[in-house]
Amino acid sequence: MTSTLPDRPIQAPVPAADWVVCPGCSGMIYAKRMDRAAGVCPECGHHTPRTAAQRIAHLIDDGSADMIDVAVPDRDPLGFVDSKAYPERLRDARRRTGLDEGVLVARGRIDSCPVVVAAMDFRFLGGSLGAAVGEAITRACEVALAERTPLLLVSASGGARMQEGVVALMQMAKTSQALRQLDEAGVLTISLVTDPTFGGVAASFATLCDVIVAEPGARLGFAGPRVIAQTIGETLPEGFQTAEYLLEHGIVDLICPRAELRAVLGRLLRVAGAPDASVTPIRPVLVRDHTALPVRHPWEVVRKARRFGRPTALDYAGLLLEEFTELHGDRMAADCAAMVCGLGVLDGAPVALIGTQKGRTPAEAAQRNFGMPTPAGYRKAARVMRLAGKLGIPLVTLIDTAGAFPGVAAEEQGQAVAIAENLRLLSGLPVPVVAVVTGEGGSGGALALAVADDVLMCADAVYSVITPEGCASILWKDAGSAPRAAEALRVDSRSLLELGVVDGVVPEAEHGDHLESARLLGDALRETLAPLAGMSTADRATRRHARFRAFGLAAAGSLSGPAVGTAGSLAGPAISAEACDETRESA
Structure with a gap:
């Protein structure tokens, strides 16, 4: 098959008509105005479909696109004929679209960051996944692997190509295998889900990437809503399979309007491409000798640790990290608001951040489940832990939780298993891990983020096997004995530093001074991460094992x-x- 790939920079075509009708609001929009907005209706925000050429032109920096020839010979493995023979359908699709197949592949730069892009085109036989499309996606993966360059896959598909039968089905395995090789090599992969993405594409490369970004309103699913409704006769929820529905149910990481895509993708690519995974210590701030800390009643510290107005994980992310991008969802069923995760840059060095989020106000605290993560929260954290391990970047965890959520639904969804899996995962994670108890460190719910090379805590934080109230209720049959229990449990930073449970204490800023709090925590992280980054993976693993092996x-x-x-x-x-x-x- 002869390639018809462009021999000049791709230009997004301007619609021939002067006016177009928006499919979202049915409004008449001046065509050039719609085109200047990259196909987004300026009245209602509806994202209209784009061609593969338009996608590449919109995403890749001007002048940086280098098309990769992925053309393969035609195949008609079944001799398939419906109302037309399959070869005739291919000829018609090529004539209508000007493409050889339903995907274009290019090298280029997004916001100055190198990337390999494979963009699907729904106009070509519904963006169906056939042998040629599977080969194009696989070759894009192989180029990214050979050049150690992040990969962006832009999906738009109705599913596997029926005219190629089981050969089309095999493309799901073929492309998934190619992505696994990128996982093993530590190459970042990003999926951009556009409307629609269904069937074999949704059940393979579109949902296997490290980060899944979706355009507003984009639909993603294995079976289409019509198939589901006709097969089982079930009434589908409002907005079923849309990006918004999938974000709430933990399948996609973020929804990004088309106008912001290049900036968001650029942030993710810069984290993956940051050249140095170490940070430089500025000045030592950690207190490592417990005798240098004041003696206080632990109950006084408990009350300080619980005060509203302490910096949250998102506050620290905003004040400490550049290029921070929050990631969502456990890729199974839900996105837990009590657990925040993302990627960012600290002093030019990439880091992964995971933290429990109590909320800044009483209303937000309720929305965040008062910082008590569900199983989905721990599984989301595990996703980002694995991503840090894959990319070889340090992991920082910030802990402020009374404990894991103890509800019936959490037990039904495997709360204990989710926590246990995180303990095991952290114990062997091949990158530097620093945990900081910034407020409350409650029981196994806190420990699930605290199996680290170094465990720090803020001076006014607490860390315990159980809340003082819980301990008092069980052992003294009186919740009012919580101060007595706090003293017996030795939950304060001075006691825990003496016991060796924590390795250093971060001095506290004046309550409400978030800038100073972030500066102190930033200095503590630099002080801790710098020596860890200089150790070999084997030495860190041995040291971490010995640290927890010694308890008891x-x-x-x-x-x-x-x-x-x-x-x-x-x-x-x-x-x-x-x-x-x-x-x-x-x-």
């Missing part, structure tokens, strides 16, 4: 401090067998 050993003065579970240890006073029986009965 009896040797005083070791990393673990006194044996956990004895008098004066993290667990507070020794608990009798009778008390354990009472605890089980209460549970």
Whole structure:
């Protein structure tokens, strides 16, 4: 098959008609005005379909597009004929679109960042996934792999090409295998979902990328709504399979209007392409000797840790990181608002950030589930942990939660399993990991983000196996004994530094001074990340293993401090067998 790829920079064609009708609002729009807005209705914001050539022209920096010839010989494996023979349908599609097949591939730059782009064109047989399209996507993956360049896949498809039968089905496996190779090589992959993306494309390369970006209103799904309704007779929810529905249900990372795509994609590409994964310490701020900290009643610290107005994870992300992009969803069922995750740059070095988010106001706190993550939150965090490991960038976790959400739905969705999986994942993550307890560090819900090379905490933060109120209710049968329980549990930073549970304490700024709080935390991260980045992966893994292996050993003065579970240890006073029986009965 002879290639008809353009021999000049791709130009987005201007519609021939002077006026067009917007499919979203049915308004008459001046065609040139619509084209200047890249096909977005200036009245209602509806995103109209774009051709593959228009996609590449819109996304790639002017003058940087270098088309990659991915043409393959025609195949008619089944000799398929419906109202027309398959070869005749191909000829008609080529005549109408000017394309050899339903995808264009190019090297280029987006916001000055190198990238390989494969863009599908729905006009060509409904953007169906046949052997030629599968080959084009696979070759794009192979070019990205050979050149260690991030890959952007722009999808628009009705599914697998029926005229090629099972050969088309095999393209799902072929393209998925190519993406797996990019995962193993640590090359960032981004999927841009446009309307529509269904069937075999949705169930393969469109949803296998590290980050899934969707245009507003774009539909994505395995089975189309008509098929679902006709097959099972079920009434579908409002907005079913749209980008907005999928964001709420944890499938896509973010929705991005077309006008902002280049900037958002550029931020993601810069994080993946940042040249140095280390940060430079500016000045030491961490307190590492517990005797340098004041002696305070732990209940006083608990109350300070819970005050509204402390900086949240998103506050720190905005104040500390450049190019921060928040990522959403567990790719299964939901997006937990109590867990925030994303990628950014600290002093020119890329980092992944995960944090619990309580909220800045009472209303936001309720919306954020008071910072108590659901299983979807921990699975979202696990996604970003794996992404940090793949890209080889440090991970920073910020912890401020009373604990994992204890509701019935959370138990049904595997809360314990989600936490356990994070503990295992963090224990072997091959990149530097620094955890900071910035407010409350509650039980396993906090520990699921705190299996780290270095664990820090803010001076007015607390970290405990249970809330003081919970401990008091169980052991003293009186929630009013919470101050007594806080003292027994030794939840304050001075006690935890003495015990070796934390490695350093970040001084506190005046309450409400977020800029100074961010400066202190930033200096603490630089102080901690710099030496970790200089260690080999094997040395870090050995050190992290030894750190947690030591807890519970009896040797005083070791990393673990006194044996956990004895008098004066993290667990507070020794608990009798009778008390354990009472605890089980209460549970």
